[in-house]
Amino acid sequence: MTTPDPHAPPELPPEPIEIAAGTLQLRPWEHRLVPELLAAMRDPVWREWAVAKVPETEEAAGAWIDARLRAWREGRVLSFAVQDATTAELLGSVTLRSFGIWPRAADIGFWTAPAARQRGVAVAAVNVVTRWAFTSLELNRLTLYHALQNTAACQVATAAGYLLEGVARGALPRAGGGWFDMEMHARLAGDPAPRPAAPTP
Numbered sequence: 001m002t003t004p005d006p007h008a009p010p011e012l013p014p015e016p017i018e019i020a021a022g023t024l025q026l027r028p029w030e031h032r033l034v035p036e037l038l039a040a041m042r043d044p045v046w047r048e049w050a051v052a053k054v055p056e057t058e059e060a061a062g063a064w065i066d067a068r069l070r071a072w073r074e075g076r077v078l079s080f081a082v083q084d085a086t087t088a089e090l091l092g093s094v095t096l097r098s099f100g101i102w103p104r105a106a107d108i109g110f111w112t113a114p115a116a117r118q119r120g121v122a123v124a125a126v127n128v129v130t131r132w133a134f135t136s137l138e139l140n141r142l143t144l145y146h147a148l149q150n151t152a153a154c155q156v157a158t159a160a161g162y163l164l165e166g167v168a169r170g171a172l173p174r175a176g177g178g179w180f181d182m183e184m185h186a187r188l189a190g191d192p193a194p195r196p197a198a199p200t201p
């Protein structure tokens with residue numbers, strides 16, 4: 001394998017792709033998922049940490065999905081719907097964004113639907129996308145930001161091998177008003193892999 005030019009931008013897949021990961025399947029967003037997406041976004045915990053306006057109607061959720069598909073094709077945001085590989089139930093999401101700020105770096109974001117929480121879904125899905133970003137996209141760094149008070153997200157970051165680097169104060173607006181201080185974790189391609197995590201059924 002040749003070493004990528006560290007100054008060159010990564011070659012992103014031009015169309016949304018699918019990644020098989022054992023009991024999880026990471027798939028492109030599709031309109032079939034609108035009802036499950038709306039249900040996940042109605043969760044008060046999801047809303048507590050939301051930084052953008054939350055879609056409230058089927059139409060708005062459809063537009064949210066269209067925007068993600070468009071952003072992938074424009075090479076700005078690569079967002080996966082995390083699904084149960086057997087039932088295709090929507091379990092959560094993992095997203096890579098902020099391409100182009102630094103040549104071989106991006107940010108990673110994630111959430112898990114309420115019914116699928118505390119089963120290792122977030123850690124497993126973040127690990128899968130992290131591995132893919134380092135191997136297929138040949139990124140060198142992924143940064144994971146979470147609101148300072150979001151202890152569950154901090155646990156995910158730590159379990160997925162993202163080291164704490166500091167706090168970005170007042171970095172993101174809260175959907176409900178005000179600003180979030182964001183704790184910054186990062187993982188490098190050369191960092192040791194975290195303990196293997198597999199979601200429990």
Ligand SMILES: CC(C)(COP(=O)(O)OP(=O)(O)OC[C@H]1O[C@@H](n2cnc3c(N)ncnc32)[C@H](O)[C@@H]1OP(=O)(O)O)[C@@H](O)C(=O)NCCC(=O)NCCS
Binds near residue numbers: 159
């Ligand atoms: C934070 C969130 C993604 C965790 O998803 P999840 O699939 O339940 O996480 P996992 O099952 O992979 O758990 C990972 C670790 O976090 C811990 N954890 C998960 N939820 C927790 C909670 N509510 N309180 C305390 N610890 C929690 C797990 O015990 C596990 O710890 P371990 O590695 O020591 O075993 C999920 O609660 C969520 O989507 N919340 C709302 C939106 C959000 O916060 N998004 C993150 C924005 S950065």
